Amino acid sequence: MADFNYAFISLVLLLPLALLIFLYLIVRPRSVKIPLKNRHVFITGGSSGIGLALAHQAASEGARVSILARSLKKLEEAKDAIGLSTGIDVAVFAADVRDYDAISKAVDEAGPIDVLVVNQGVFVPQELAEQDMDEVKFMLDVNLLGAFHMIKAALPTMKTRVDRRPASIALMSSQAGQVGVYGYTAYSASKFGLRGLAEALQQEVIGDNIHISLIFPPDTDTPGLVEEEKRRPELTNIIAAGGGRMKAELVAKKALNGIKSGSFIIPCNFEGALLSVATAGLSPQRSCLMAFLEVVTAGIIRIVGLCFQWVWYDSIQKWHAQKKRI
Numbered sequence: 001m002a003d004f005n006y007a008f009i010s011l012v013l014l015l016p017l018a019l020l021i022f023l024y025l026i027v028r029p030r031s032v033k034i035p036l037k038n039r040h041v042f043i044t045g046g047s048s049g050i051g052l053a054l055a056h057q058a059a060s061e062g063a064r065v066s067i068l069a070r071s072l073k074k075l076e077e078a079k080d081a082i083g084l085s086t087g088i089d090v091a092v093f094a095a096d097v098r099d100y101d102a103i104s105k106a107v108d109e110a111g112p113i114d115v116l117v118v119n120q121g122v123f124v125p126q127e128l129a130e131q132d133m134d135e136v137k138f139m140l141d142v143n144l145l146g147a148f149h150m151i152k153a154a155l156p157t158m159k160t161r162v163d164r165r166p167a168s169i170a171l172m173s174s175q176a177g178q179v180g181v182y183g184y185t186a187y188s189a190s191k192f193g194l195r196g197l198a199e200a201l202q203q204e205v206i207g208d209n210i211h212i213s214l215i216f217p218p219d220t221d222t223p224g225l226v227e228e229e230k231r232r233p234e235l236t237n238i239i240a241a242g243g244g245r246m247k248a249e250l251v252a253k254k255a256l257n258g259i260k261s262g263s264f265i266i267p268c269n270f271e272g273a274l275l276s277v278a279t280a281g282l283s284p285q286r287s288c289l290m291a292f293l294e295v296v297t298a299g300i301i302r303i304v305g306l307c308f309q310w311v312w313y314d315s316i317q318k319w320h321a322q323k324k325r326i
């Protein structure tokens with residue numbers, strides 16, 4: 001009996017260790033560090049909110065920073081603010097990501113990019129039945145096709161960069177790009193689309209030492225969110241609240257740390273970490289510790305996910321019942 005207990009305990013301890021070692025050996029791509037100092041970081045949507053916070057922090061870390069957005073006025077304000085606080089002269093480019101020629105011109109002028117952060121995004125929440133197709137197209141064009149334009153324009157010089165150190169392309173998704181959310185049919189589709197783009201692109205550019213990151217913030221205090229909240233459906237508010245809420249500076253900090261450590265998936269808070277484990281799918285995972293967590297919690301995290309669905313569908317049902325009563 002003692003022998004049996006001993007064997008059992010050793011097995012319980014050895015199995016996880018063996019799994020960890022196995023995962024350490026197989027996780028691909030291998031982990032990588034992306035330096036920022038003295039490198040060219042190009043941020044779209046860098047004049048406001050999360051993008052502006054990213055530009056500030058990248059400049060503070062000694063990067064050469066370029067920002068792109070439509071309004072030159074907002075870009076100049078951002079440039080002045082960053083110049084004042086860091087002493088770094090940020091290059092600004094006024095262009096619409098929907099205009100490929102304008103984007104190509106800006107990228108050519110800016111010079112070879114080491115870290116491209118595709119952060120621009122628009123969000124106009126509404127039930128699809130109520131929403132105009134113009135708004136649906138607007139979100140898909142800016143968020144998804146705009147990302148294609150940026151990457152397509154920047155890739156040639158990124159691939160042929162003389163500095164052979166690891167480079168990065170980071171895409172700003174959203175927790176609504178990991179789970180579909182009421183009121184976000186077009187927005188979620190645009191952000192889920194970024195994931196397909198990112199997974200396929202990582203396979204294509206790994207040979208050029210370019211590493212892709214996908215960032216998944218929850219609701220974040222930005223000028224964009226203030227506008228969004230003026231017209232967000234009640235149910236969107238209720239469901240989005242489950243993801244938590246953050247300051248733009250903290251999202252930018254998590255994002256930059258994730259980019260520097262070459263993480264493919266970058267959650268920003270605890271809820272986001274849960275969501276990322278629950279939606280690991282077939283995305284690359286460079287960290288064997290995270291891979292270990294994903295494997296051992298797979299069953300239980302699915303149960304947690306189903307509980308969330310239960311709560312959400314309950315809210316939807318109650319909301320409909322209440323509407324009928326009025």
Ligand SMILES: NC(=O)C1=CN([C@@H]2O[C@H](COP(=O)(O)OP(=O)(O)OC[C@H]3O[C@@H](n4cnc5c(N)ncnc54)[C@H](OP(=O)(O)O)[C@@H]3O)[C@@H](O)[C@H]2O)C=CC1
Nearest residue numbers: 045047048049050069070071097120121174219220222224
């Ligand atoms: N705030 C939030 O709750 C969350 C935001 N996100 C994502 O983070 C990103 C940034 O959001 P946030 O900081 O809130 O947004 P803001 O609305 O505060 O800023 C958006 C930025 O994108 C630029 N932009 C918008 N449209 C275009 C365009 N067509 N071409 C070029 N630039 C454009 C804006 O400048 P201009 O208008 O001058 O072009 C601005 O610089 C988005 O992708 C968003 O989806 C993800 C999760 C949560």
Ligand SMILES: CCCCCCCCCCCCCCCC(=O)[C@@H](N)CO
Nearest residue numbers: 123174175176219240242243274278305
């Ligand atoms: C299994 C564990 C699950 C854990 C919690 C799941 C919570 C999901 C909530 C989704 C919130 C989506 C917010 C989008 C914010 C956004 O992108 C807009 N503000 C537009 O910018």
